[in-house]
Amino acid sequence: MxxxxxxxxxxxxxxxxxxxxxxxxxxxxxxxxxxxxxxxxxxxxxxxxxxxxxxxxxxxxxxxxxxxxxxxxxxxxxxxxxxxxxxxxxxxxxxxxxxxxxxxxxxxxxxxxxxxxxxxxxxxxxxxxxxxxxxxxxxxAPGAALRRDGARPGDELWVTGRPGLAALGLRLLQSGAEAEDPACAAFLWPEPRIAFGLALLGLASAAIDVSDGLLADAGHIAERSGCGIEIDAALLPLEAGLASLPRDEALELCLGGGDDYELCFTAPPSAAADISAAAGRLGLPCRRIGRVHAGEGIRCPGFSPAHAGFQHFGANTDA
Ligand SMILES: [Mg+2]
Missing domain, CATH: 3.30.1330.10 (PurM-like, N-terminal domain)
Structure with a gap:
């Protein structure tokens, strides 16, 4: 019954x-x-x-x-x-x-x-x-929540974890790889960065979670903040997880792959030491990957996507 x-x-x-x-x-x-x-x-x-x-x-x-x-x-x-x-x-x-x-x-x-x-x-x-x-x-706390619209020229752009790893994992799973592979695990078991989000209160000027891809989501911060953001490809965490791939492919996964659920955020340079300390306490990789400037749009000089739109499963159009 x-x-x-x-x-x-x-x-x-x-x-x-x-x-x-x-x-x-x-x-x-x-x-x-x-x-x-x-x-x-x-x-x-x-x-x-x-x-x-x-x-x-x-x-x-x-x-x-x-x-x-x-x-x-x-x-x-x-x-x-x-x-x-x-x-x-x-x-x-x-x-x-x-x-x-x-x-x-x-x-x-x-x-x-x-x-x-x-x-x-x-x-x-x-x-x-x-x-x-x-x-x-x-x-x-009243008025304390992190938003997308608080980035200011001169702020630095940061990201946690290994963006692109989940997209690689999805690709591997679809070709029959084992779920135990670290990249597959990144796709299967995304870990929301709750403790680190709380630690960023009072440090970050704007934040977003990476669901649609780093470039797209950082672009949302730029748009809502009325600023431009430039990502430095040389600073992206490609050496861990994506290291076995050709650099262009690794870059494309890192910037265009979705489903990572890492945090991407901006903060004034004066907050850098406290941010690194908070990430260190949580054992969470976190690094500076770019800068906010007056202007508009999101750029990563030297990167041009080979494929329009990466296949991923995280894409909700809202948040
Ligand atoms: Mg979101």
């Missing part, structure tokens, strides 16, 4: 592990609506992302990886704003209520939710082609 919506949510998502008592949850799953108390005096940040099978991830992806990914891409948006994760809601459309699929999906989702300290407070299930929508809520 098919499970009802309530049974589905209760069975697979009602017992998601919590890292501690959920902050501000007056009433969670089980009623017509959740009752949530926004932390006193703080700003509430809200973001939503839908992942559709075959559009935002390969249909062959494991349910555990889909569960992780659906939450990770949303947490990455909170990380880019320097927000503290609080709550999320989940709407899932499934071709069939397969208990094993749901258990694996809930495991991938729950493991990350627990680590991030974010509580599931409501859900909805419907029948149809596989798609997962998550809405996240986070908090930040």
């Amino acid at each position: 098919p499970l009802s919506e309530f049974q589905l949510i209760a069975r697979y998502f009602g017992a998601l592990p919590a890292a501690g008592p959920a902050e501000g949850v007056v009433l969670g799953i089980g009623d017509d609506a959740a009752i949530l108390r926004v932390p006193s005096g703080e700003d509430l940040l809200v973001s939503i992302d839908t992942l559709v099978a075959g559009v935002h991830f390969p249909p062959s992806l494991s349910p555990r990886a889909i569960g992780h990914r659906a939450l990770a891409v949303n947490l990455s948006d909170l990380a880019a704003m320097g927000a503290r994760p609080l709550w999320f809601t989940l709407a899932i459309t499934l071709p069939e209520a397969d208990p094993r699929w749901l258990a694996d999906f809930a495991e991938g989702l729950g493991e990350l939710a627990s680590r991030a300290g974010i509580a599931l407070v409501g859900g909805d299930t419907t029948r149809g082609p596989l798609s997962v929508t998550i809405q996240v809520h986070g908090a930040a």
Whole structure:
């Protein structure tokens, strides 16, 4: 007998592990609506992302990886704003209520939710082609959240991690590589940079997470800030992960590949030492790759994409 919506949510998502008592949850799953108390005096940040099978991830992806990914891409948006994760809601459309699929999906989702300290407070299930929508809520001190529009001429451009590695991983997976390969793992298990986003509060002038590709996403900062940004190709982290590729190909993956969910941000040169120290404490690679200037647009001299538009699965057109 098919499970009802309530049974589905209760069975697979009602017992998601919590890292501690959920902050501000007056009433969670089980009623017509959740009752949530926004932390006193703080700003509430809200973001939503839908992942559709075959559009935002390969249909062959494991349910555990889909569960992780659906939450990770949303947490990455909170990380880019320097927000503290609080709550999320989940709407899932499934071709069939397969208990094993749901258990694996809930495991991938729950493991990350627990680590991030974010509580599931409501859900909805419907029948149809596989798609997962998550809405996240986070908090930040009033006016403190990182935005895209704060970059100023003279600021430096930074990026965390190894942008391009996830795009390489997707390519390898599609040619039958093992999921244990570090590049494949970068695609399968993106890690939202929550702690580092919080550490950037008061240091970064603007920030974005890299979902569509470094060049495109840094371009969003330039556009929203009314400045120009120039990336120095010689400073990009090509030596780790992408080192085995010809330089042009590595550059193209690094600048054009999506799905990395690293943070790209700007900061005044005076913040550089504190930024490096914060990244060091978290064991997160982070480096300066360019500069903000008066003017407009995003440039990386010496780089001209060989292919128009890289194939990737992260591209949500919003955030
Ligand atoms: Mg984003």
